[in-house]
Amino acid sequence: MIDLTSIENLKTENQKLRHYISLIAYEIDFTKRVNEIKSNFEKSSESERLTVPILDRILKIQLEKESLKQELHLD
Numbered sequence: 264m265i266d267l268t269s270i271e272n273l274k275t276e277n278q279k280l281r282h283y284i285s286l287i288a289y290e291i292d293f294t295k296r297v298n299e300i301k302s303n304f305e306k307s308s309e310s311e312r313l314t315v316p317i318l319d320r321i322l323k324i325q326l327e328k329e330s331l332k333q334e335l336h337l338d
Contacts, residue, residue, distance in 0.1 A: 279331055286328040293321050 297314050304310035332338065 276335065279335055283328060283331045283335065283337070286324050286331070290321055290324045290328065293317050293324070297321070 297317050300313045300317075301310055304313065
């Protein structure tokens with residue numbers, strides 16, 4: 264028989280796993296955007312100005328994703 268604490272723990276773990284999956288999707292989307300910007304602004308200084316904030320966001324996503332990965336034992 265499963266008690267309420269176990270159910271709450273499973274819900275919390277499920278939410279964290281869903282968040283982890285969302286982070287993967289965000290990372291893929293932002294990476295695609297960076298690649299599109301780089302290809303559209305190949306010879307322009309605008310490329311770096313546009314991509315740096317996105318690359319910073321990707322780094323933050325990767326750090327959060329790694330933390331969740333360890334917490335959820337997804338290795």
